[in-house]
Amino acid sequence: MKIKALNGFKDILPDEILLWRRVEENARSVLERFHFAEVRVPVLEKTELFSRSIGADTDIVEKEMYTFVDKQITMRPEATASLMRSYIEHSMHGLRPVQRLFTIGPMFRHERPQKGRQRQFHQLDVEVLGSASPRLDAELMSLGDALFAELGVTTSLEINSLGCPACRPGYRRVLLAFIEERLDNLCEDCQRRSVRNPLRVLDCKKQGCRRQVEEAPSVIDYLCEGCSVHFTEVRRNLELLEVEYKVNKFMVRGLDYYVRTTFEFITDQLGAQSAVCAGGRYDGLIEMLGGPKIPGIGFAMGIERLVLLLKQHEEQSDKIAEIDLFIAGLGEEAADYSFKLMHELRGQGLRVAMDLDGKSLKSQMKQADRAGARYALIVGSQELADNQAPLRDMESGEQTELNLDSIASFLTDAVE
RNA sequence: GUGGGUGUAGCUCAGUUGGUUAGAGCGUCUGGUUGUGGCCCAGAAGGUCGGGGGUUCAAGUCCCCUCACUCACCCCA
Numbered sequence: 425m426k427i428k429a430l431n432g433f434k435d436i437l438p439d440e441i442l443l444w445r446r447v448e449e450n451a452r453s454v455l456e457r458f459h460f461a462e463v464r465v466p467v468l469e470k471t472e473l474f475s476r477s478i479g480a481d482t483d484i485v486e487k488e489m490y491t492f493v494d495k496q497i498t499m500r501p502e503a504t505a506s507l508m509r510s511y512i513e514h515s516m517h518g519l520r521p522v523q524r525l526f527t528i529g530p531m532f533r534h535e536r537p538q539k540g541r542q543r544q545f546h547q548l549d550v551e552v553l554g555s556a557s558p559r560l561d562a563e564l565m566s567l568g569d570a571l572f573a574e575l576g577v578t579t580s581l582e583i584n585s586l587g588c589p590a591c592r593p594g595y596r597r598v599l600l601a602f603i604e605e606r607l608d609n610l611c612e613d614c615q616r617r618s619v620r621n622p623l624r625v626l627d628c629k630k631q632g633c634r635r636q637v638e639e640a641p642s643v644i645d646y647l648c649e650g651c652s653v654h655f656t657e658v659r660r661n662l663e664l665l666e667v668e669y670k671v672n673k674f675m676v677r678g679l680d681y682y683v684r685t686t687f688e689f690i691t692d693q694l695g696a697q698s699a700v701c702a703g704g705r706y707d708g709l710i711e712m713l714g715g716p717k718i719p720g721i722g723f724a725m726g727i728e729r730l731v732l733l734l735k736q737h738e739e740q741s742d743k744i745a746e747i748d749l750f751i752a753g754l755g756e757e758a759a760d761y762s763f764k765l766m767h768e769l770r771g772q773g774l775r776v777a778m779d780l781d782g783k784s785l786k787s788q789m790k791q792a793d794r795a796g797a798r799y800a801l802i803v804g805s806q807e808l809a810d811n812q813a814p815l816r817d818m819e820s821g822e823q824t825e826l827n828l829d830s831i832a833s834f835l836t837d838a839v840e
Numbered sequence: 841g842u843g844g845g846u847g848u849a850g851c852u853c854a855g856u857u858g859g860u861u862a863g864a865g866c867g868u869c870u871g872g873u874u875g876u877g878g879c880c881c882a883g884a885a886g887g888u889c890g891g892g893g894g895u896u897c898a899a900g901u902c903c904c905c906u907c908a909c910u911c912a913c914c915c916c917a
Binding site (some may be wrong): 485699700802814 | 869915
């Protein structure tokens with residue numbers, strides 16, 4: 425039987441890798457300007473870390489985690505929890521008042537794959553610990569905005585506030601009462617949701633339910649004084665930075681730890697998936713995981729989704745790998761010489777390749793062409809005897825005789 | 841977990857009401873050029889027609905089962 429990658433797990437092949445690099449390099453450069461530091465955390469953590477932070481009865485924890493049951497360890501379904509663990513474990517709050525961290529890496533969720541959704545996928549994860557300022561919320565959104573803008577990707581930003589442990593229960597009661605009045609008109613899923621997580625009913629995409637909840641009470645009208653001021657300030661600061669946004673009072677987040685501000689960068693270019701980047705505030709999370717009482721906020725950006733967006737408006741014009749020189753050899757003696765020459769030139773920082781299988785010159789020239797070689801050097805026994813060989817410019821087709829000893833210096837000059 | 845769609849060469853896909861030896865384009869290899877890439881021309885290699893079973897004189901084609909992929913629901917980045 426043929427060995428294949430697991431369903432939902434994908435190889436990222438050379439053709440695509442340039443796009444990935446561009447995304448990652450762009451991210452690192454923008455994040456540096458925003459004064460963030462990169463960290464790398466393990467992919468495996470104790471199962472409990474995720475069940476406690478994400479929420480024991482969320483879909484992620486309930487049925488989507490890759491867990492080694494016997495060992496009670498889990499492959500991370502998201503990065504925030506791991507980063508919080510690391511923050512607490514290394515007492516980072518003592519290093520400086522505000523920590524600005526990011527990480528890039530694979531996440532694992534056992535969901536049914538579809539467009540823009542895989543079981544192993546990659547996220548850029550950005551977190552700021554130690555500040556409750558609404559300015560920070562706005563700053564992070566402007567960061568997200570910048571990440572997209574510099575790649576030439578268009579998205580729109582939606583924001584909402586979910587309140588806090590002080591005001592959410594009150595809103596929840598009001599909402600529940602509203603829903604119960606209309607329970608019969610809601611879909612089966614929503615009837616189930618109304619018990620478990622009534623906020624989710626607001627998020628239902630079915631026409632019928634949407635009509636029902638149109639008049640539903642909005643969280644924003646039930647925010648406590650603190651949350652209300654915070655939200656107003658977030659909006660004011662977004663306007664100050666001229667970041668365009670829309671308030672979406674139906675936006676709900678899937679993870680339990682979010683409070684106050686939540687936001688999503690969305691697009692209509694990804695099939696059924698709309699979110700390319702999403703996040704929010706989680707002021708109680710660190711404390712809940714056994715750390716100090718420190719506020720936090722962060723977001724995750726889906727790299728696959730971003731790459732999909734980039735693919736749509738970009739012709740893949742970049743070559744896979746360019747080399748400076750391809751050495752075409754004829755005969756055993758020349759092959760020895762070429763092999764050694766290649767080794768030496770590489771040692772001097774030049775990108776060099778040759779054929780190792782004794783193929784015909786024609787075939788070797790073809791290889792040189794496909795490798796995107798700038799020059800090809802043709803070496804046979806006569807050339808070795810004369811210590812002179814033709815160097816072909818692969819673009820113009822012009823050939824010049826070159827002293828074999830001067831190849832390195834010629835190429836170094838030519839490629840600068 | 842639930843639905844729909846699609847499985848034929850390395851890739852993209854044709855394949856008629858069931859009928860001889862299953863095709864094309866691209867890619868690969870060889871040659872046209874004794875030692876020269878791209879363009880052109882000629883040729884070659886490459887297939888358990890996803891797998892299993894059934895109907896039939898005859899199945900890539902019809903039926904059943906199964907697997908894989910994919911899109912969508914759910915949920916999410």
